[in-house]
Amino acid sequence: MSDVLLSCRKVWKVFGPQPLPPTRELEGLGTEELTARGLVAAVRDASLDVREGEIFVIMGLSGSGKSTLVRCLSRLIEPSGGEILFRGEDLLTADTRRMIEIRRKHMGMVFQNFALLPHLTVLENVAFPLDIQGMERKARAARAQQMVELVGLKGKESFYPRQLSGGQQQRVGIARSLAVEPDLWFLDEPFSALDPLIRREMQDEFLRLQGSLKKTIVFITHDFDEAIRLADRIAVMKDGVIEQAASPEEIILRPATPYVAKFTENVPRAKVIRVEKIMVKPKAKSYAARVPVRSNLAEAAKALKPGVAVVGVVDASGAFVGEIRREALTAQIMAG
Amino acid sequence: MAAAPARNIGNWWFAAVLIAALALWFAGKGTVPWAFDYPKAWMIPAMQWVGGFSKWLVDQAHFGLFTFKELTRFLAGLVDFPYRIVLSLLATGFLEGQGSAAVQIVPPLPWWAVTIIAALFGHWAGGRKLALFTTACFLFLAAFRQWDSAMVTLASILVAAPLGTIGGILLGVACYRWPLFQRLIAPVLDLMQTMPVFAYLVPVLVLFGFGPTAAIVATLIFAMPPMIRVTLLGLKGVPGEIHDLAAMVGCTQAQTMWRVLVPAARQSLMVGVNQVIMLSLNMVIIASMIGAGGLGFDVLTALRRLDFGAGIEAGFAIVVLALVLDRLSQAAADKLGAPQASTEGRSFVQRHPHGVAAAAVAVMAILLAYMAPVLQAYPQALSVSTGAFFSDVVAWINVNYFDALEGFKNFILLNILVPAKRLLFTVPWIGAVAVLAALGFKLGGWRLAVLAGTLVFLIAATGQWEKAMITVYLCGTAVVLATLIGVPVGVLAADRERLWRGVQAVIDTLQTLPSFVYLMPVVMLFRVGDFTALIAIVAFAVVPAIRYTVLGLQKVDPSLIEAGRAMGATPWQILSRIRLRLALPDILLGMNQTIMFALSMLVITALVGTRDLGQEVYIALTKADIGRGIVAGLAVAFIAIVSDRLIAGAAARQKAGLGLA
Numbered sequence: 001m002s003d004v005l006l007s008c009r010k011v012w013k014v015f016g017p018q019p020l021p022p023t024r025e026l027e028g029l030g031t032e033e034l035t036a037r038g039l040v041a042a043v044r045d046a047s048l049d050v051r052e053g054e055i056f057v058i059m060g061l062s063g064s065g066k067s068t069l070v071r072c073l074s075r076l077i078e079p080s081g082g083e084i085l086f087r088g089e090d091l092l093t094a095d096t097r098r099m100i101e102i103r104r105k106h107m108g109m110v111f112q113n114f115a116l117l118p119h120l121t122v123l124e125n126v127a128f129p130l131d132i133q134g135m136e137r138k139a140r141a142a143r144a145q146q147m148v149e150l151v152g153l154k155g156k157e158s159f160y161p162r163q164l165s166g167g168q169q170q171r172v173g174i175a176r177s178l179a180v181e182p183d184l185w186f187l188d189e190p191f192s193a194l195d196p197l198i199r200r201e202m203q204d205e206f207l208r209l210q211g212s213l214k215k216t217i218v219f220i221t222h223d224f225d226e227a228i229r230l231a232d233r234i235a236v237m238k239d240g241v242i243e244q245a246a247s248p249e250e251i252i253l254r255p256a257t258p259y260v261a262k263f264t265e266n267v268p269r270a271k272v273i274r275v276e277k278i279m280v281k282p283k284a285k286s287y288a289a290r291v292p293v294r295s296n297l298a299e300a301a302k303a304l305k306p307g308v309a310v311v312g313v314v315d316a317s318g319a320f321v322g323e324i325r326r327e328a329l330t331a332q333i334m335a336g
Numbered sequence: 337m338a339a340a341p342a343r344n345i346g347n348w349w350f351a352a353v354l355i356a357a358l359a360l361w362f363a364g365k366g367t368v369p370w371a372f373d374y375p376k377a378w379m380i381p382a383m384q385w386v387g388g389f390s391k392w393l394v395d396q397a398h399f400g401l402f403t404f405k406e407l408t409r410f411l412a413g414l415v416d417f418p419y420r421i422v423l424s425l426l427a428t429g430f431l432e433g434q435g436s437a438a439v440q441i442v443p444p445l446p447w448w449a450v451t452i453i454a455a456l457f458g459h460w461a462g463g464r465k466l467a468l469f470t471t472a473c474f475l476f477l478a479a480f481r482q483w484d485s486a487m488v489t490l491a492s493i494l495v496a497a498p499l500g501t502i503g504g505i506l507l508g509v510a511c512y513r514w515p516l517f518q519r520l521i522a523p524v525l526d527l528m529q530t531m532p533v534f535a536y537l538v539p540v541l542v543l544f545g546f547g548p549t550a551a552i553v554a555t556l557i558f559a560m561p562p563m564i565r566v567t568l569l570g571l572k573g574v575p576g577e578i579h580d581l582a583a584m585v586g587c588t589q590a591q592t593m594w595r596v597l598v599p600a601a602r603q604s605l606m607v608g609v610n611q612v613i614m615l616s617l618n619m620v621i622i623a624s625m626i627g628a629g630g631l632g633f634d635v636l637t638a639l640r641r642l643d644f645g646a647g648i649e650a651g652f653a654i655v656v657l658a659l660v661l662d663r664l665s666q667a668a669a670d671k672l673g674a675p676q677a678s679t680e681g682r683s684f685v686q687r688h689p690h691g692v693a694a695a696a697v698a699v700m701a702i703l704l705a706y707m708a709p710v711l712q713a714y715p716q717a718l719s720v721s722t723g724a725f726f727s728d729v730v731a732w733i734n735v736n737y738f739d740a741l742e743g744f745k746n747f748i749l750l751n752i753l754v755p756a757k758r759l760l761f762t763v764p765w766i767g768a769v770a771v772l773a774a775l776g777f778k779l780g781g782w783r784l785a786v787l788a789g790t791l792v793f794l795i796a797a798t799g800q801w802e803k804a805m806i807t808v809y810l811c812g813t814a815v816v817l818a819t820l821i822g823v824p825v826g827v828l829a830a831d832r833e834r835l836w837r838g839v840q841a842v843i844d845t846l847q848t849l850p851s852f853v854y855l856m857p858v859v860m861l862f863r864v865g866d867f868t869a870l871i872a873i874v875a876f877a878v879v880p881a882i883r884y885t886v887l888g889l890q891k892v893d894p895s896l897i898e899a900g901r902a903m904g905a906t907p908w909q910i911l912s913r914i915r916l917r918l919a920l921p922d923i924l925l926g927m928n929q930t931i932m933f934a935l936s937m938l939v940i941t942a943l944v945g946t947r948d949l950g951q952e953v954y955i956a957l958t959k960a961d962i963g964r965g966i967v968a969g970l971a972v973a974f975i976a977i978v979s980d981r982l983i984a985g986a987a988a989r990q991k992a993g994l995g996l997a
């Protein structure tokens with residue numbers, strides 16, 4: 001297992017009339033009892049570890065407390081209790097200066113509604129975090145230009161946000177959050193405001209980026225399909241509580257609570273299990289049919305057109321890392 | 337449901353108090369004289385207090401490092417310095433030496449240069465059409481020999497508007513940053529909005545003396561509050577995500593404010609700038625009473641001499657200036673609020689063609705002034721004077737239609753104004769206090785009751801009762817008339833697209849005009865007196881009555897109208913039973929605005945010889961009597977606040993009753 005970059009222990013966030021009661025008094029209370037006291041516990045006793053280089057997805061229905069949890073993790077709001085460790089340092093005891101420094105150097109965030117500054121061009125928006133840090137003009141323009149090209153917006157540098165489509169605007173948001181080369185990348189429902197087709201395209205784009213960047217990512221979504229497509233691990237939230245945190249396979253095959261089970265009961269195995277789980281060592285030098293290593297069995301089945309007996313598995317660099325035969329695939333899909 | 341018993345209690349109280357007050361009223365003065373005439377012995381000597389305080393402030397107040405007087409001097413200097421420069425540039429030229437011995441060392445910009453520069457600005461902000469419009473307006477000012485006065489007025493605005501904008505933004509930011517500061521300043525802003533404009537002038541006059549500096553200070557104070565409000569609203573309207581963004585990229589507090597929040601609120605700030613400019617114009621005209629000079633002074637002297645020709649010319653010049661400033665500032669606001677084409681990698685001249693051209697024109701004009709001074713003044717031969725013409729027209733109307741006009745005036749006076757005035761004079765002050773407090777309780781609970789009761793009592797206790805009653809009578813009659821005119825016009829215009837666009841154009845224009853301008857034509861036809869004031873107030877206050885009626889009617893859900901039609905309701909039934917019924921809360925709010933407009937105009941009409949609180953402020957102004965001016969000004973503000981809160985309460989109840997809240 002790789003190192004833990006960010007972890008939170010027993011984090012609470014309670015909204016309600018001040019002064020709030022200490023959180024240990026609230027442990028074990030149900031939603032009704034809290035409501036009766038005029039309190040909303042948006043996050044309850046949440047503990048999780050985000051490992052270096054993984055995509056950690058927080059999944060839950062609207063109002064389940066996902067945004068509140070990431071806002072606690074990035075300390076945009078002050079948690080009511082618990083601790084948050086970033087590389088072993090407790091963020092909740094960091095002073096304002098230190099927090100500014102951590103955010104400038106190590107964190108990036110992408111927002112659901114893009115949060116682009118309307119008075120700046122695409123390039124200026126992307127360069128904005130660098131500008132805030134006082135980076136010199138030429139250097140930040142060059143760096144921003146690089147980011148703009150990375151997200152495929154070359155040629156649109158001098159456009160203003162309102163002249164762009166939603167998908168393009170979110171690309172700007174992504175480029176901006178990457179400009180400072182953060183170690184920890186938060187994305188709060190980055191694709192929820194987009195049309196389904198664009199959303200799919202942006203997910204692919206996101207995976208492509210991550211393939212080369214290898215960031216540590218906390219990704220929020222209310223869309224279960226999106227979660228299993230992207231996640232290395234998923235935390236399922238309900239009413240502020242993390243019901244289960246595990247890999248997508250695990251969540252589907254061994255749901256920890258009835259709520260998670262209900263969520264996952266209609267998801268076919270083929271959509272969850274990744275080809276890397278069942279592939280064997282490649283026997284040939286090259287294959288006519290190929291799928292990326294992160295794709296699931298259903299996608300592999302699609303690649304196995306009639307008359308094709310075997311499909312090659314490629315990693316991000318395009319090298320073959322495995323193969324899957326038709327019989328093996330069928331057997332796996334049938335087993336579910 | 338829970339509110340029902342409370343509401344009943346309110347109703348009972350109201351009925352009981354009303355009956356008691358009516359009984360007192362019928363019983364008449366003889367029974368309990370102190371209930372009708374507020375006893376001298378109980379009078380609160382507010383005038384003396386305010387007067388004494390201001391005397392102390394000016395003569396003795398000391399804040400450790402500096403005295404109050406030094407503070408006002410400093411503020412005056414802050415305003416005076418830029419004003420001298422702008423005025424020199426536009427009107428007087430730069431002078432060396434003092435008084436009559438002064439020698440002009442640099443001449444002012446000639447009329448043609450100012451016109452070209454303004455047109456260039458118009459072109460930058462709004463393209464060719466606006467450039468043409470601007471040119472036409474400035475040529476008008478030159479051709480009608482209003483140039484010099486107009487430039488004096490313009491200079492005041494060019495100084496007051498930027499200072500007001502910057503000050504407003506700074507205070508707005510402070511309100512946003514420190515909620516405590518906002519809570520302190522909010523009631524002051526509310527009060528300032530309801531104080532009659534003249535009331536500002538009195539303390540400013542005492543503290544800053546007579547002259548343009550004092551006028552600009554008054555203008556600043558008057559025009560700043562909306563900018564503060566707009567800034568605060570704009571900052572509060574910045575989406576939460578943008579705040580999060582600022583935090584996540586590691587902005588410091590100052591960076592968050594000035595690099596993120598203020599620019600993100602830019603569009604709303606621009607709306608505020610337009611307001612500041614229009615209010616500045618309005619106030620600079622009025623501030624001619626404390627030495628602003630310029631067009632306002634021309635109108636004022638014309639009014640005093642009853643020289644209608646001159647007055648109407650200056651009046652037209654004000655209208656033209658108002659129109660051009662409004663268009664220019666709106667276009668500039670749109671331009672600055674919207675993203676600009678990128679100018680990366682072009683030369684300075686390419687990036688700022690208008691600015692460079694304007695600077696070139698200015699330099700050339702000054703050089704030319706040395707070489708060919710003839711070009712300096714607008715050629716006499718090309719100028720037009722319509723003063724005599726207008727005087728003749730007025731004379732002609734008065735000769736030929738004197739009987740008709742006089743008959744109309746007397747009819748209204750005898751049948752409406754005089755009886756209303758008589759009736760109000762017999763109202764016992766204590767009855768009014770009780771009834772309004774009970775009404776407040778009925779409409780908004782005990783807080784409103786205390787507020788209404790206290791303010792009305794204070795009006796009586798400071799010896800303003802009679803003058804307040806004249807104010808109420810004039811204002812009340814005007815509001816009734818404005819509503820009787822405005823609501824039907826609104827009803828007619830609401831579903832006639834073309835008519836409404838026409839009406840809208842007219843009332844938008846009317847609203848940009850400084851209130852002073854309204855007096856001119858009415859005085860010409862009806863001379864001075866209550867009736868003249870009434871007409872001017874109605875003309876000014878009818879605008880919100882129309883606007884809110886149309887807004888309210890247009891907001892009514894079309895499916896409800898269709899439902900009515902499906903039930904077989906006649907058009908009249910649909911109008912009266914459905915549309916007007918649902919639009920009532922909005923119409924009530926419009927009435928509220930009508931009252932505010934009426935009160936603000938009422939004070940101006942003191943110039944045409946009314947006997948109300950406005951006159952009291954006006955007299956205080958001419959005598960530089962702070963105590964008298966502030967107490968009377970506050971009385972007007974109290975009337976405004978009480979009516980505002982009561983009507984707002986009524987509108988809220990209506991809304992809740994209709995399930996629209």
Ligand SMILES: Nc1ncnc2c1ncn2[C@@H]1O[C@H](COP(=O)(O)OP(=O)(O)OP(=O)(O)O)[C@@H](O)[C@H]1O
Pocket residue numbers: 015016040041042060061062063064065066067068069222
């Ligand atoms: N500032 C606040 N004050 C009071 N309650 C709040 C506040 N912010 C969030 N809540 C409550 O906390 C709960 C969780 O909200 P949160 O925004 O974290 O949900 P979410 O999972 O992100 O939902 P969505 O998918 O709609 O974004 C909700 O019940 C919400 O009403």
Ligand SMILES: [Mg+2]
Pocket residue numbers: 066067068189
């Ligand atoms: Mg959310």
